[in-house]
Amino acid sequence: EAQVTQNPRYLITVTGKKLTVTCSQNMNHEYMSWYRQDPGLGLRQIYYSMNVEVTDKGDVPEGYKVSRKEKRNFPLILESPSPNQTSLYFCASSFTGNTEAFFGQGTRLTVV
Amino acid sequence: KNQVEQSPQSLIILEGKNCTLQCNYTVSPFSNLRWYKQDTGRGPVSLTIMTFSENTKSNGRYTATLDADTKQSSLHITASQLSDSASYICVVKDSNYQLIWGAGTKLIIKP
Numbered sequence: 041e042a043q044v045t046q047n048p049r050y051l052i053t054v055t056g057k058k059l060t061v062t063c064s065q066n067m068n069h070e071y072m073s074w075y076r077q078d079p080g081l082g083l084r085q086i087y088y089s090m091n092v093e094v095t096d097k098g099d100v101p102e103g104y105k106v107s108r109k110e111k112r113n114f115p116l117i118l119e120s121p122s123p124n125q126t127s128l129y130f131c132a133s134s135f136t137g138n139t140e141a142f143f144g145q146g147t148r149l150t151v152v
Numbered sequence: 153k154n155q156v157e158q159s160p161q162s163l164i165i166l167e168g169k170n171c172t173l174q175c176n177y178t179v180s181p182f183s184n185l186r187w188y189k190q191d192t193g194r195g196p197v198s199l200t201i202m203t204f205s206e207n208t209k210s211n212g213r214y215t216a217t218l219d220a221d222t223k224q225s226s227l228h229i230t231a232s233q234l235s236d237s238a239s240y241i242c243v244v245k246d247s248n249y250q251l252i253w254g255a256g257t258k259l260i261i262k263p
Binding site for chain 2: 084146
């Protein structure tokens, strides 16, 4: 089944403790991206990647890191999480930046 | 500033009725416009993608329209079903590969 898989689905952590949210797609998509969604706001792009080893900042990259060492995986790294990074995170993939995007199920992160 | 505004913020209709959701944008230059359906707590699912030259696109009971001159789009849902209850999000892509997301319209279908 074609899908985008994020892990974990739920995570509660403390301020400053490094964490990684994994994202994997099995559709051989070139384009992958990370979003955060907060109540009352539209999804905001954190980082995107147009291909392996190519990443770029989205609208709200501060406090986040990504890597794209292989086509299928695009992990999101929070080196020192803070409470304002409490949010619902989505990973998405598509063949290109112009085609339909497929989203993961989301990761609900709480930083206390 | 590139913006996407949707209206209404929320809408309640009876099962079987039709409804139309609106999207106005100020994104320039424009590449394409997308409508997504998002069930509560789940990832968005694509309904339609329209480029500058397309005026209408359908996906089952969903029909999206685009007026690139006035920078307006609408999503019309015909014969609504309970499963249509969700947030509907308008997304505009500029030519720099940036996606600008609207805040969405929350649609509730009542039996």
